[in-house]
Amino acid sequence: MKKHTNLLLLATENLLRHKTKSIVVSLCIIAILLPFITAIAISEGVRLQSLGSVEESADLYLTFDEFGRNAAIPLKYLDEVKEVFGVKKVVPRIIGRCYLQDKLAVIVGIDKEYLPESTTCVTGRIFENANEVVIGNELAEYFNLNIGDQFSMRGQNRKLFTIVGFFSSASNIWSASTIFMPFEDAGDLFGKREFATDIQIYSVPGHNGEIATELYYIFENEPYRLQDKGMIELYVKKGFMLKEGIFTALYTVAFALGIPAILVASGFGLSERRKEIGIMKATGWQTLEVLELISFEQLLISLFGATTAILLSIIWMKCFNGAFIAQFFIGEINLLPEFAVPAKFLPLPCLLSFFFAIILTMVGSIYSSWRASTESPVAALK
């Protein structure tokens, strides 16, 4: 045990003695791991928020189907759907997009009693009357809006809205540029008074099958689409897998480019190291002891590099809001996101990054060290 402690201490001393090399290798590790850890944290954060939103949402979503995509559904079916056995509640909703000056805002038209539970007003109140809106905190900050301010948007119909409150939501991504307004106002704004983009159906547990059968008869000759919570969850997960896949592909290229950098950095002073190994062998060190020392050095520098990368990643999220990386996972945002980008640092990706760092540094050093320590000391000393 004392031998291993001695080797560990010597490895630490060696890293401190070869400061330049240690710093260069650490910087390479950090440069490679920082985007990876940050991306995984953002991806996890966004995924958790998305799944949280799905969890909070309705049991079934009813829309029309046009060209294989969701399409607006006429409100004339609302009463019939309400009467279906097993349906507890139906909520028509309009979700659309409109420009507020130069910024694309998400408009959610919904009656106030059906607002998501996670949406609470931080200032002001929820809308009570027509043409009143509540808007997301970040949007308000962006335009420097106050309660009582009035604005209009570039919809099909010009309408003047009054801000009555600012809301925050558990889901930062969606609340950032969202404007909640009464359902009818949203219909007016988009010029579709008789339509909803979807009808949310809350059902009695275990009745989704029956409801689907009933809806089949109601919409017998209409192209409708019914999706349940499970399908939505699946879409969310699939979407993230795709985005993570794209990021992973891009990252793999960067990772592959990083390996030569590490190899070059690890190769600094290789001839000096070879001679040092020759001296060690000549004075009685065994090959395994030499390799243990080198492995300890790589382990320590990997641990340092990976830990620093994790800490910097946390700082990157806190101070720079995941700039340059968040856009891979959240659509239509700037390089510097204006809302708090969600991030979740899980132990597994952190361990994985440590593992990556070890592999990188080992690749850069262990083979040359092994060669130097297995040849005769005379050859290594030449």
Place this chain on the structure above:
Amino acid sequence: MIRTEKLCKYYSIHSRHEVHAIRDINLNISKNTFVVFNGPSGSGKTTLLNIIGALDRPTEGKVFIYDEEITSFSDIGLSRLRREKIGFIFQNFHLIPRLSSWENVSYPLIPLGISFRERFQMAKLLLEKVGLGDRLDHAPEELSGGQQQRVAIARALVNNPEIIIADEPTSNIDDETSEHLLELLKELQTDGVTILVATHDAGFEKIADEIYKIKNGRLE
């Protein structure tokens, strides 16, 4: 104690030319002997000492230390032999540049699991013995050639070896240090250590028990 049988070492250059560094060397060296190998440069002295000292393997022939054939030892066996029985003094000192004198001396003790304090004490004693008690924290580059050689000697002694092998130990140091080194090696011999030296230095011949002349890789 040390016996060689038909020891040969060939080097192949570009796979075409074969250089015979040593050939058919038969030696029998008793314990506690001071042996000097003499011969011109390139005669094979260093190669012979490297093979006897388990730093290199012969192409042909055998080396026995205490009747054990070390040429058949594995890499681990050879390392153990070097650690337990042999101390080297190299012509070019071969000190690790970034380490201080005492760290260089105590380096072979690290894998033995000896504590920092003990290592320091052992290295300090040896450096005082070679007259460098006031240079414990000096890096090799801060020492003269003679001082570096003395650090290398202290390192060779740190494992209490039974055999000291010195390859041209005085070629890079001044006369005064050479004298001191000679005295030190003689003192070690009186302590029971077997000394093998490859040198041109006539001073060694005066104190040697046995002198072997090597020319063109052969004993004369």
